[in-house]
Structures are given as structure tokens and as C-alpha cells.
Amino acid sequence: MNNLPEIFEDFSESRKNGFITIKNLKDDGKKVVGTFCTFTPWEVIHASGAAPVSLCAKSDEPISEAEQYLPRNLCPLIKSSYGFAITDKCPYFYFSDMIVGETTCDGKKKMYEFLGEIKNVHVMQLPQTNKGEDAYRLWRNEIISLKEKLEKEFNVEITKEKLMESIRLRNRERLALKEFYELGKMCPPPITGFEMYKVLSGASFKWDKEAEIKDLRDLVDKAKREYEEGKRKVSKDAKRILITGCPMGDATKKVIRAIEENGGVVVCYENCSGIKEISRLVDEDKNPIDAIAEKYLNIGCSCMSPNDNRINLLSELIDDYKVDGVIDVILQACHTFAVESYKIRRFVNEEKQIPYMNIETDYSQTDVGQLNTRIAAFIEML
Incomplete structure (x- = not known):
């Protein structure tokens, strides 16, 4: 499983290789904006001329340092993110001129207060629901506030034309990623779930989006060509698994390995490190601020109440990917996903009538x- 083809390795190593790229961008005078969540509007940051980079850390390496300041029983993603910040072990944090957070959970929004003592932090106040005009207006105003903050900090003007250009580019990237992950619809799929994870998680660390789009299309063409030639990486008897829940990182590859070494294959990742954000485009026919607000507000995250959009996306994916079973991965102390797991279990078991764990x-x-x-045991039961 570790011996990935070269093109997959390129995406797999993009986060590490990006350290040099981000330094070179800084040396050339480009601004860098660190982000933590898929709710942060990429298009607004990109339209400012800055490079958006993910700071959402998923390793236990710096957690012991973070626990000197944060509770031990806090979500590991928050502790890891803060730990990398205070230890200067993350070049992306080090090179960030500004950091954008969002209030998706109580732990993160309190952690941002500590980050604000180290870096220039701007926090977007996310509504707790995506229902109704009040929630939309609040989020639209938060996007305008981010736009104005970027303009002031970087001494630029974010015009409607720049926003539209960024929207079109990001939509093209989403479509290329969508074409890639939809390889999982094939029976059996031409790629493993491990390969799919590597590409989806590495894509955000490729700053030349035109090159990334070309690489994705080349990857899809290669996979389909080899499939037509009769090459099979996955057994036709492998049970088709959908992963949902919290963001996944290198530390949670253990779940993918356990699935794919025990007779299963991950055909789809319905989480924010998977296809949750990619699945919906920004409407290019609307006013850009309105369109961006609408698109991001409707991400189906468990921080929203009610969270009908997650159920709707899950329903669609279970059918389209011919899923045999759903595995919900929940990080310790992530209360919203933990509480929502009961609703997801009931939906998967009763409405979709397939197994869930x-x-x-x-x-x-x-x-x-x-x-x-x-x-x-779960896969054997399938």
C-alpha cells in the first residue's frame, strides 16, 4: 500500500514539498494566509493575491507541547494545530502573514485567542444554522469583513473581477477533483481508497492550480486507460466502504489501512478532507459575494443544526457509489460529530438499509x- 505510483506520490508529498515552495513565494513578496477549515472562502483570499494554505494539523507529534496550555481531553486536531504553531515545527504557520479561523466549535474559537498572541488572526463568526435569511446575512457580512481585512492588511483592492476570476479557477479545480474521486463509482474502482486519500489531501498544497488541474486529468486518464487494458488494483469482491465524520490526516491512515487490508475498499470520503466541500460549486452567474456566501454556508458540517445537508449528501453518495457499509470516524472530544453519529446511524441503517459502524x-x-x-469483523459481516 505504501508503494504508490509516481503521480500519486507527487500528490502525497505535496505538503512536504510545499515547504520550499511557500518559502520561495514569500521571498518573491507573496503574502500567505493560513486557514483551518473548509468554511474559509478560498476565493476571497486568492483574489487578494495571497496564497491560502491549510494549517489544520493531523499529527500527534506536537500534542504534548500543546497540552501544557490546552486541556488533555480536547480534540486532537485542535491540540495538534496549536502545538505546531507554538513549536515552530510547521513552516506554513511560520510563513503566514495572517491566519483566518472560523467558529465551527468552541474548542477552536478559544484556541484562536491564544494564536492571536502569536500571529495576526482574523476570526469569522459562523452561524450555527444555515436556515433562514438571518444566518445568510450574518455569513455574508463575515465574508465582506474578511475581504475588507485582507484589503487593509495587504494594501490591495479585491474587485468583483478578481473574485470572479478566483471563483472560476477554484470551480475548475473542484471539477477536476470531482472527476478524479468519481473513479470510485466504478466496480471495482481503478484506484485504492489509500490512493484517493493521498490525492484529495495533497491537492490543497499545490499552488499552481493550472498544473494541478492538468495532473488530475492526466491521473484520471491513466487510471481509466489501465483499467480498460484489464489492470485491476482492487478485487471485484472487495466490500465498498464510505468514510464519513471528522477530517482525516496521516495519523488516521490507520483506518484506511484496516479497511483495505481486511477485504474492503474505500470508494468515497464524505468529510471535509474528502469531497464535502468539493461537491458543490460557487454559482458563477450570481454576484460573487452572494454566491460565495451561499456556497460555503451550505457545507454539511456537524456544527450546523439541523444538518440536513450532510444527510442529503450521504444519501446521494451511498446510492451513486453502490456502498456496502458506512464507517463514521470521530475524533475524541469532537462533540458535534459524536452526538450526530446517532442520527447518521439511524439514517444509514433504517433509510438506506446498509450496515454502519x-x-x-x-x-x-x-x-x-x-x-x-x-x-x-465489520467487513466480514458485510
């Missing part, structure tokens, strides 16, 4: 044996 884990590798046992 949830896994609560963190970024350590101490539960690998237990995960293998539980997931092997």
Missing part, C-alpha cells in the same frame, strides 16, 4: 490492533 480515535497508533479487529 462508528470509530472514536485520536492521532496515536495505540489502537491499531483494536481497529483492525473491529473493522475486520
Whole structure:
């Protein structure tokens, strides 16, 4: 599983290789804006001329340092993100001129207060619901506030034309990513879930979007060509698994491995490190601020109440990808996803009539044996 084809390795290594790229961009005078969440509007940052980069950390390496300031029973994603910030082990944080956070959970919004002592932090106040005109107006105003903050900090003007240009580019990237992850609809798929994860997680660290779009299309063409030639990476008997829940990172590859080493294949990732944000485009026919507000507000995250958009997307994906079972990956102390798991289980079991299991884990590798046992039993049951 670790021996990825060269083109997959390119995406897999993009986060690490991007360290040099981001330094070169800084040396050339480009501004860098760190982000933590898919709710942060990429198009607005890009239209300012800055490079948006993800700071959302998914490793247990700096957690012990973070726990000197943050509670031990806090979500590992928050502790990891803060730990990388205070230890200067993350070049992306180091080179960021500004950081944009959003109030998706209480732990993150309190952590941003500490980050604000180190860096220039702008926090977007996300509504707790995407229902109604009041929520839309609040979020639209937050996007305008971000636009004005970027203009002031970087001494630029974010025009309607620049926003439209960024919208079109990002939509083209989303479509290329969509074409790639839809390879998972094929039976059996021409790529493994591990390969799909590597590309989806690495794409955000490729700053030349035109080159990335070309690489994605080349990758899709290659996969389809080899498939037509009769090459099969995945057994036709492999059980088709959809992963939902919290963002996944290198530390949670243990879940993918457990699935794909025990007779399953991950055909779809319905989470914010997967296809949740990519699945919907920004409307290019509307006023750009309105269109961006509408698109991002409708991301189906568990921080929203009610969260009908997650159910609707799950329903569509389960049917389109011919899913045999759903695995819900929940990070320890992520209360919104943990509470919502009951609703997801009921929907998957009763309405879609397929098996469901949830896994609560963190970024350590101490539960690998237990995960293998539980997931092997789940897949055997399928």
C-alpha cells in the first residue's frame, strides 16, 4: 500500500514539498494566509493575491507541547494545530502573514485567542444554522469583513473581477477533483481508497492550480486507460466502504489501512478532507459575494443544526457509489460529530438499509490492533 505510483506520490508529498515552495513565494513578496477549515472562502483570499494554505494539523507529534496550555481531553486536531504553531515545527504557520479561523466549535474559537498572541488572526463568526435569511446575512457580512481585512492588511483592492476570476479557477479545480474521486463509482474502482486519500489531501498544497488541474486529468486518464487494458488494483469482491465524520490526516491512515487490508475498499470520503466541500460549486452567474456566501454556508458540517445537508449528501453518495457499509470516524472530544453519529446511524441503517459502524480515535497508533479487529469483523459481516 505504501508503494504508490509516481503521480500519486507527487500528490502525497505535496505538503512536504510545499515547504520550499511557500518559502520561495514569500521571498518573491507573496503574502500567505493560513486557514483551518473548509468554511474559509478560498476565493476571497486568492483574489487578494495571497496564497491560502491549510494549517489544520493531523499529527500527534506536537500534542504534548500543546497540552501544557490546552486541556488533555480536547480534540486532537485542535491540540495538534496549536502545538505546531507554538513549536515552530510547521513552516506554513511560520510563513503566514495572517491566519483566518472560523467558529465551527468552541474548542477552536478559544484556541484562536491564544494564536492571536502569536500571529495576526482574523476570526469569522459562523452561524450555527444555515436556515433562514438571518444566518445568510450574518455569513455574508463575515465574508465582506474578511475581504475588507485582507484589503487593509495587504494594501490591495479585491474587485468583483478578481473574485470572479478566483471563483472560476477554484470551480475548475473542484471539477477536476470531482472527476478524479468519481473513479470510485466504478466496480471495482481503478484506484485504492489509500490512493484517493493521498490525492484529495495533497491537492490543497499545490499552488499552481493550472498544473494541478492538468495532473488530475492526466491521473484520471491513466487510471481509466489501465483499467480498460484489464489492470485491476482492487478485487471485484472487495466490500465498498464510505468514510464519513471528522477530517482525516496521516495519523488516521490507520483506518484506511484496516479497511483495505481486511477485504474492503474505500470508494468515497464524505468529510471535509474528502469531497464535502468539493461537491458543490460557487454559482458563477450570481454576484460573487452572494454566491460565495451561499456556497460555503451550505457545507454539511456537524456544527450546523439541523444538518440536513450532510444527510442529503450521504444519501446521494451511498446510492451513486453502490456502498456496502458506512464507517463514521470521530475524533475524541469532537462533540458535534459524536452526538450526530446517532442520527447518521439511524439514517444509514433504517433509510438506506446498509450496515454502519462508528470509530472514536485520536492521532496515536495505540489502537491499531483494536481497529483492525473491529473493522475486520465489520467487513466480514458485510
